[in-house]
Amino acid sequence: xxxxxxxxxxxxxxxxxxxxxxxxxxxxxxxxxxxxxxxxxxxxxxxxxxxxxxxxxxxxxxxxxxxxxxxxxxxxxxxxxxxxxxxxxxxxxxxxxxxxxxxxxxxxxxxxxxxxxxxxxxxxxxxxxxxxxxxxxxxxxxxxxxxxxxxxxxxxxxxxxxxxxxxxxxxxxxxxxxxxxxxxxxxxxxxxxxxxxxxxxxxxxxxxxxxxxxxxxxxxxxxxxxxxxxxxxxxxxxxxxxxxxxxxxxxxxxxxxxxxxxxxxxxxxxxxxxxxxxxxxxxxxxxxxxxxxxxxxxxxxxxxxxxxxxxxxxxxxxxxxxxxxxxxxxxxxxxxxx
Amino acid sequence: xxxxxxxxxxxxxxxxxxxxxxxxxxxxxxxxxxxxxxxxxxxxxxxxxxxxxxxxxxxxxxxxxxxxxxxxxxxxxxxxxxxxxxxxxxxxxxxxxxxxxxxxxxxxxxxxxxxxxxxxxxxxxxxxxxxxxxxxxxxxxxxxxxxxxxxxxxxxxxxxxxxxxxxxxxxxxxxxxxxxxxxxxxxxxxxxxxxxxxxxxxxxxxxxxxxxxxxxxxxxxxxxxxxxxxxxxxxxxxxxxxxxxxxxxxxxxxxxxxxxxxxxxxxxxxxxxxxxxxxxxxxxxxxxxxxxxxxxxxxxxxxxxxxxxxxxxxxxxxxxxxxxxxxxxxxxxxxxxxxxxxxxxxxxxxxxxxxxxxxxxxxxxxxxxxxxxxxxxxxxxxxxxxxxxxxxxxxxxxxxxxxxxxxxxxxxxxxxxxxxxxxxxxxxxxxxxxxxxxxxxxxxxxxxxxxxxxxxxxxxxxxxxxxxxxxxxxxxxxxxxxxxxxxxxxxxxxxxxxxxxxxxxxxxxxxxxxxxxxxxxxxxxxxxxxxxxxxxxxxxxxxxxxxxxxxxxxxxxxxxxxxxxxxxxxxxxxxxxxxxxxxxxxxxx
Numbered sequence: 056x057x058x059x060x061x062x063x064x065x066x067x068x069x070x071x072x073x074x075x076x077x078x079x080x081x082x083x084x085x086x087x088x089x090x091x092x093x094x095x096x097x098x099x100x101x102x103x104x105x106x107x108x109x110x111x112x113x114x115x116x117x118x119x120x121x122x123x124x125x126x127x128x129x130x131x132x133x134x135x136x137x138x139x140x141x142x143x144x145x146x147x148x149x150x151x152x153x154x155x156x157x158x159x160x161x162x163x164x165x166x167x168x169x170x171x172x173x174x175x176x177x178x179x180x181x182x183x184x185x186x187x188x189x190x191x192x193x194x195x196x197x198x199x200x201x202x203x204x205x206x207x208x209x210x211x212x213x214x215x216x217x218x219x220x221x222x223x224x225x226x227x228x229x230x231x232x233x234x235x236x237x238x239x240x241x242x243x244x245x246x247x248x249x250x251x252x253x254x255x256x257x258x259x260x261x262x263x264x265x266x267x268x269x270x271x272x273x274x275x276x277x278x279x280x281x282x283x284x285x286x287x288x289x290x291x292x293x294x295x296x297x298x299x300x301x302x303x304x305x306x307x308x309x310x311x312x313x314x315x316x317x318x319x320x321x322x323x324x325x326x327x328x329x330x331x332x333x334x335x336x337x338x339x340x341x342x343x344x345x346x347x348x349x350x351x352x353x354x355x356x357x358x359x360x361x362x363x364x365x366x367x368x369x370x371x372x373x374x375x376x377x378x379x380x381x382x383x384x385x386x387x388x389x390x391x392x393x
Numbered sequence: 394x395x396x397x398x399x400x401x402x403x404x405x406x407x408x409x410x411x412x413x414x415x416x417x418x419x420x421x422x423x424x425x426x427x428x429x430x431x432x433x434x435x436x437x438x439x440x441x442x443x444x445x446x447x448x449x450x451x452x453x454x455x456x457x458x459x460x461x462x463x464x465x466x467x468x469x470x471x472x473x474x475x476x477x478x479x480x481x482x483x484x485x486x487x488x489x490x491x492x493x494x495x496x497x498x499x500x501x502x503x504x505x506x507x508x509x510x511x512x513x514x515x516x517x518x519x520x521x522x523x524x525x526x527x528x529x530x531x532x533x534x535x536x537x538x539x540x541x542x543x544x545x546x547x548x549x550x551x552x553x554x555x556x557x558x559x560x561x562x563x564x565x566x567x568x569x570x571x572x573x574x575x576x577x578x579x580x581x582x583x584x585x586x587x588x589x590x591x592x593x594x595x596x597x598x599x600x601x602x603x604x605x606x607x608x609x610x611x612x613x614x615x616x617x618x619x620x621x622x623x624x625x626x627x628x629x630x631x632x633x634x635x636x637x638x639x640x641x642x643x644x645x646x647x648x649x650x651x652x653x654x655x656x657x658x659x660x661x662x663x664x665x666x667x668x669x670x671x672x673x674x675x676x677x678x679x680x681x682x683x684x685x686x687x688x689x690x691x692x693x694x695x696x697x698x699x700x701x702x703x704x705x706x707x708x709x710x711x712x713x714x715x716x717x718x719x720x721x722x723x724x725x726x727x728x729x730x731x732x733x734x735x736x737x738x739x740x741x742x743x744x745x746x747x748x749x750x751x752x753x754x755x756x757x758x759x760x761x762x763x764x765x766x767x768x769x770x771x772x773x774x775x776x777x778x779x780x781x782x783x784x785x786x787x788x789x790x791x792x793x794x795x796x797x798x799x800x801x802x803x804x805x806x807x808x809x810x811x812x813x814x815x816x817x818x819x820x821x822x823x824x825x826x827x828x829x830x831x832x833x834x835x836x837x838x839x840x841x842x843x844x845x846x847x848x849x850x851x852x853x854x855x856x857x858x859x860x861x862x863x864x865x866x867x868x869x870x871x872x873x874x875x876x877x878x879x880x881x882x883x884x885x886x887x888x889x890x891x892x893x894x895x896x897x898x899x900x901x902x903x904x905x906x907x908x909x910x911x912x913x914x915x916x917x918x919x920x921x922x923x924x925x926x927x928x929x930x931x932x933x934x935x936x937x938x939x940x941x942x943x944x945x946x947x948x949x950x951x952x953x954x955x956x957x958x959x960x961x962x963x964x965x966x967x968x969x970x971x972x973x974x975x976x977x978x979x980x981x982x
Contacts, residue, residue, distance in 0.1 A: 099944045100937075101774070121929045123846075124940065128667045129925050132831060135666065140838035144846070156666045227647060229664045266647040266659070270945040278750040279544030291945060299760070300749040385664070393660075 078169060078335050083115065085328035091119045092329035095134065095145040097127040098189075103349035110345050111336050118329050127153055127230075134321065138162055146330030149318040151231045154185055155378030157321070164322040168335035177373060178315060178354050185317035185374065187354035188337050189346060192289040192369055193236055193312035196273055199301040201282040208283070210308040211241070211253065220260050224281035226272040227264035231314045231377045234262075234392060235384035237286050239377070240312040240370045242384075251387075258391035277302050286312075289367070294350050306367035313369035314377075315354065421808065421889060430889070431803055431810045438800070438817040441857050445824060445832035446680075452828070453673035457666065468674035477652055485654040488570055488642065489635035493628055495575030500582025501624065503729045505616065507583075508590035509598075510713045512722025514730075520962075521734040522580040526914040527961030528738065529938055530577070532954045534644055535947075536737035537573045538564060539744070539752075546753045565649025574641045578631050579733050584911055585865060588904040589623040590616070592873050598713060608718060623869035629690050630865055633683055633822055637676070662827060672825055679823045687819055738958075745951035765952035775937065775953070779960075782933040785848055786917040789855035794909045796856070797863030802897055805871040806879075815864075822861040826921030829854060833926060846928025854922045859912045866911070870904030871897065910965055917961065 086092070098104050108120040123130070123145070130145075131153045137143045138160075148157070157163050167183045178187035195214075197207050208214050214223065226233050242250035263281060265272045273287045277300045289311075292304040318337055320330045336342045343353040352359055352366075359366065421427055454464040475481070507518045525533075541547055541564040551561035563569060593616065601611045617624070642653040654675065661671035715722055743753060746761045769775060800818050803811040821829070833854045837845040844850045874897060882892045898905075920935045927936050934957055942950045 100940045101772070102944070105774075123927075123929050125924055125927065125936075126943075128663060131666055132669075132925070133834060136831065136834050137838060140835065142838050142845075152666075224648070227660070227663070229660070261650075263648050264650075266643045266663075268943050270943055274750045274945055274947055278539070278542075279752055280538070280542050295749055295945065298749050300751075 078332055082328055082332055086115070086326070086332040087117050089326040089329045090117065091121060092326050092333045093121045093123065093144055093146045093324070094333060095123050095130045095148045097125060097130060097150060098351070099349065100124055103346060103351060106349060107337065107342065107345050110341060111333060114336065114341065115332065118332070120333065131156060134162070135160075138323070143321060143323050144325065145321055146324035146326045147318065147333055148321060149188065149316055151314060151316060151374055151377050152381065154317045154319055154374055155381070157319075158184055158378070162322050164320045164327070166320040166331055166334065168331070168338045170335050170339035174338070174355060177371060180317070180374070185319040186334070186338050187315040188318040188342070189316040189351050190354050191232060191314045191316065191352060192367055193232060193286045193314065194289045194292070194304045194367065195283060195285050195307055196276055196287045196292045196302055196304045197283045198276050198279055199303055201279060204303070207303070207305060208307070209305065214285075215256050215260065219283065221263070222281065223260060223283045223285060224263040224265050224272060224275065225285040226269045227266050228268055229385050229388070231372055231381065232269060232288075233286055234388045235381055236312050236314055236372055238384040238387050239372050239380060240310070243372075244310055244370050254387060254391055262392055264392065273302065290350055290352055310368045310370040313371040315371070315374060317374050421806075421883075427808060427889065428810055431808050431814070434796070434799055434803065435810070435813060435817070437796070438814065441853070441860075442817050442820050444836050445829055445857065446820065448832040448835055449673050449676055449824065449828055452669050452831070453677045455670050457668040457670045468670040472671070472674050472678070475657065481652040481654050481656065484567065484651060485636055485642075488567055488574070488653060489632050491567075491571040492574035492578070492635045493632045495571060496578035496582050496631060497624070497628055499575070499729060499733075500579045501586045503726060504583045504586035505590055505612065506722040506725060508587050509593070509595075509616065510715045510719075510722050512715060512719050512726065514723050514726045517730050518583070518726045521730045522583050523914075523965040524738070524958060524962050525734050526580045526911065527918070527958045527965065528741070529918040529935060529954050529957065530640065531920065531938065531942060532741050532951065533577065533737055534573060534640060536740035538645070539740045540736060541569065544752045549752060563649070565645050565651070567651060569649075570641050570645045570651075573645065574635060574638060576733050577641070578634070579729070581911065582627060582631070584907050585623065585627050585869070586620070588866060588907050589620050589869055589873070591903060593619055595713075608713070608715060622872060626690055626869065627865060629686055630822065630861070633679070633686070637679055637823065637825060639825070658825075669828065669831060673828055676823055676825055676828055680820065683823050684816075687816065741951050741954055744948055745955050747948060750947045765948040766956070768949055769953045769956060775934070778932050778934050778937050781848060781931060782917050782935070785851050785855065785933060786913045788852045789859060789916045790909045790912040792852070792856045793859045793863045793912050794867075794905050797860055797867045797908070798898065798901060798905055799893070801864060801867035801871045802893060805868060806876070818864050819861050821857050824858070826858070826919070827925060829858060830922045830925035833922070846926075846931060848931045851923055851926050851931060851933070854926060855916045855919065858919070858922065859916060862912055862915070863908045866904045866908035867901065870901045874900050906968075910968060914961060914965065
């Protein structure tokens with residue numbers, strides 16, 4: 056009896072792996088019949104969105120991708136308004152904060168792409184609502200003209216050094232990729248009590264709230280406006296350093312923040328099959344390569360530059376954890392840092 | 394006739410008004426012939442302005458932290474529950490008042506020098522205005538951060554000279570914010586004041602000079618009082634815009650730890666999901682405050698006859714001879730050019746030729762490159778967006794100017810049934826861009842025809858947003874035209890349509906052309922609405938710039954900004970040249 060179930064499971068695995076190589080023909084046919092897919096995305100236009108659209112359209116001629124780009128908050132507003140007016144235009148969306156808001160309102164459809172089979176479990180939703188397509192490491196970065204490598208902070212405690220008072224900036228973005236994510240990491244690694252004590256001390260450093268996103272904040276560090284910024288993306292510092300900018304990121308000890316960016320299918324979108332096919336493509340080897348070429352950190356570990364070993368030791372904020380705690384972290388931010 | 398009125402406004406104003414209004418009702422006619430056009434325009438305005446307003450009130454009564462359909466006063470109570478409300482309210486009023494004052498002083502002085510005196514470098518002032526209007530705001534603010542920030546050349550030089558680690562200027566302070574916001578509005582003040590001063594009757598000034606008044610006395614006691622309704626309306630307008638401004642208070646205030654009324658509103662909108670309730674409640678309160686201010690403004694503009702200076706007599710104004718003060722006028726124009734245009738533009742230029750954002754330095758000179766420019770110019774993607782932008786801006790400017798010209802005429806001349814017009818057309822100034830954008834989404838989603846995601850939706854939103862700006866040009870313009878000209882046409886047998894087309898419109902055209910250009914330039918760089926309403930095929934250049942900006946391509950954005958600024962300046966120059974051939978609108982700018 057046990058043997059039967061094992062072979063059955065094996066057979067299922069076999070079926071799913073063959074499907075991973077090429078998306079289900081039935082799905083492709085259904086997607087072809089729809090003819091287009093609408094993708095609401097806040098990925099970078101020219102480096103990621105357009106190459107992704109081109110690659111998908113080349114692989115599936117006959118299906119066009121309408122990419123509507125914008126800030127994640129704006130796109131979320133549009134989706135909620137479209138749903139309210141009963142005329143949802145979007146099929147596919149992504150993003151940590153958006154995923155949780157939309158799941159809570161029942162706007163996300165269950166879909167596990169075949170190509171996600173190879174992904175580790177923490178990059179997939181247990182309930183099958185999303186799959187990670189990009190990950191990020193939130194790290195401090197410093198201007199190498201203004202700060203010597205020896206003086207740069209190495210650990211969380213180093214950030215409390217009085218010499219950094221009024222010198223540290225961060226992007227005042229209330230997302231998992233901003234101060235709330237940092238707070239979540241501190242509380243997660245140090246524990247609630249010790250973590251709060253640490254954050255209280257950190258708030259006495261008078262962290263400068265920069266009203267922009269992480270990339271713009273990093274640019275201000277590069278320009279010399281602030282010597283150090285917390286919560287910047289490690290790959291941004293690397294891209295700029297490669298162009299000669301005086302910037303370096305720090306693998307803060309013991310662990311930096313790791314966030315995942317989930318992609319998902321919207322419930323009740325106009326082109327559900329093309330939407331599924333598109334998500335499957337983004338998660339597949341081809342899609343992950345496009346993201347790697349765009350200098351994002353692809354979710355599939357096999358496509359990360361330098362492999363997984365090149366990644367810093369990190370505390371992962373899973374989308375479900377972000378969903379249940381983000382507002383608590385924002386509250387801490389409002390009390391201590393606003 | 395107008396001269397007597399102006400010389401002794403206190404005595405004649407009150408009596409002149411009442412019989413004049415009775416007469417207006419008589420000779421303009423009665424019944425549907427007069428009422429119908431007014432009614433039609435009111436309907437159009439109401440259709441444009443009221444739906445977003447209703448949606449605004451609804452959003453202000455929605456609690457975004459607890460989704461549901463119930464209406465609540467939560468947003469209003471939380472707005473007033475803020476313990477720092479008085480501090481931020483004080484900061485906001487201080488910031489708005491000082492910035493308004495700064496832009497008014499610079500703009501009006503330069504406009505007077507250009508329009509009414511024989512100072513040199515007049516063309517430079519026009520150039521400054523046109524080019525700085527064409528420069529995208531996001532670049533403008535960051536250019537000032539770049540110049541006056543901690544790493545900027547001013548502070549770097551100071552540290553180098555004194556050997557200290559302290560900075561000379563702190564741009565993240567109220568004075569810093571006032572400086573940037575003030576400069577931001579100088580072009581508008583300049584354009585509006587030019588339109589006013591251009592048509593001021595020089596007879597009075599000359600009379601004053603002949604009676605022995607010096608230049609300053611003449612300006613103070615004759616020129617300025619004549620421009621009072623225009624200046625007051627302008628000041629009110631800019632003050633409202635400054636009170637509800639987001640960008641400068643947020644971009645400079647937040648890092649400096651200075652809280653203004655709009656800082657929290659902005660923060661609420663950056664959260665996921667964005668909390669629009671907070672900003673809508675704020676906008677509703679603003680509407681109430683603005684209505685009070687508009688009421689007082691209305692009292693000034695109602696006595697319009699006192700300020701009419703374009704009469705049946707020859708009204709070509711003659712320049713004022715400044716005598717030995719000519720060079721002072723020239724120096725002011727030059728200073729205006731340096732501060733409002735040359736300094737920020739050179740920062741943008743610098744950023745566009747450096748591979749990454751870095752301070753001015755000799756060392757950096759060795760690796761300047763035009764890479765950013767070739768990147769922008771070889772990307773065919775930008776061409777579509779440029780075309781979209783020109784279409785949207787042209788359509789929005791044309792419609793907004795046409796509407797406001799008619800509205801201004803109806804309301805200044807007190808057409809029967811025109812009382813609501815001025816209010817309707819002015820209301821959109823209190824709608825924050827993002828609130829208007831969201832309202833337009835909700836409206837478009839409910840229209841049967843496919844408006845959503847198209848360029849036309851953006852055009853409609855822009856018309857609503859920029860109507861108040863058009864009104865700021867058209868209303869003082871009509872006020873300056875004395876009614877006697879229209880009465881003469883009426884006696885000669887012209888109907889109201891004929892009077893508007895052949896008397897009012899030609900005399901108003903310099904103001905209207907200036908308004909058109911202003912709205913065109915502003916609409917072509919508007920971001921908050923365009924980014925929210927853009928579909929995949931209806932993006933504008935400002936949206937593209939924002940995309941690239943948030944993506945760390947500050948250099949490419951700067952290059953795109955420089956190219957765009959040049960393009961817009963050429964368009965503006967072309968327009969000035971075209972209209973320059975037309976004698977009626979001679980010297981629009």
